[in-house]
Amino acid sequence: MMYKFICETCGKEFLRKCIRPNIRFCSRKCHWGDKKYKKKMIKIREEINNNPTLSMLKTRFQKGHEINNGKHRSISTEFKKGWSKTKWGKRLLKLRGAKICKRPTKPELNTMEIINNLNLENEWKYTGNGDVWIGIKNPDFLNINGKKKIIEVFSDYWHNEHRVGILSHQTEEGTKEFYKNYGFETLIIWERELKNRNFVIEKIRGFTYG
Helix, strand or coil: CCEEEECCCCCCEEEECCCCCCCCCCCHHHHHHCHHHHHHHHHHHHHHHHCHHHHHCCCCCCCCEEEECCEEEEHHHHHHCCHHHCHHHHHHHHHHHHHHCCCCCHHHHHHHHHHHHCCCCCCEEECCCCCCCECCECCCEEECCCCCEEEEEECCCCCCCCCCCCCHHHCHHHHHHHHHCCCCEEEEEEHHHHHCHHHHHHHHHHHHHC
16 A cells, blocks of 8 residues: 655655654655755764764675676665575575574564464464565464465564564565565565464464465
């Protein structure tokens, strides 16, 4: 679903996939047209340039670029070119999922327990520890019985579409749409839903055999 916004600089309408309170501009050009933002960023840049320690931290990776044959390419461009499918890319993604986050989380453990109680160990495998990556996303549970199905366990806070800074592919609709592009059907289980165990049991059972 797309939502309409009006740019505060040029006044034009533009579309975004999610609702966030900080969506105020249609482009970077318009963003820099905001005097308060521009003044703030110039001040921050001056502070960094005047501090030798901070200047050293501005590495090519933190700038979001890498140098290849004298050309700058953004990290997102590398993903589009299949970076995540390379041997090095897969290893890095696995490490990112396994080391940065403490997995499995409590909601994931509760979901795992329900799956085991339903004797569905031959249907679902926990992969949220970085074992499997689909594009740039690491699914929590993957069907291992020939069906292209995924179960994602969502935190009420981190996946709330109204949270400032959330990306479109981290929302419920955005996650389903992301995996759909790879041919997968997705079931979302929210942290709050796990308080009603019977509801989640029926939800998983219906999704597994549906």
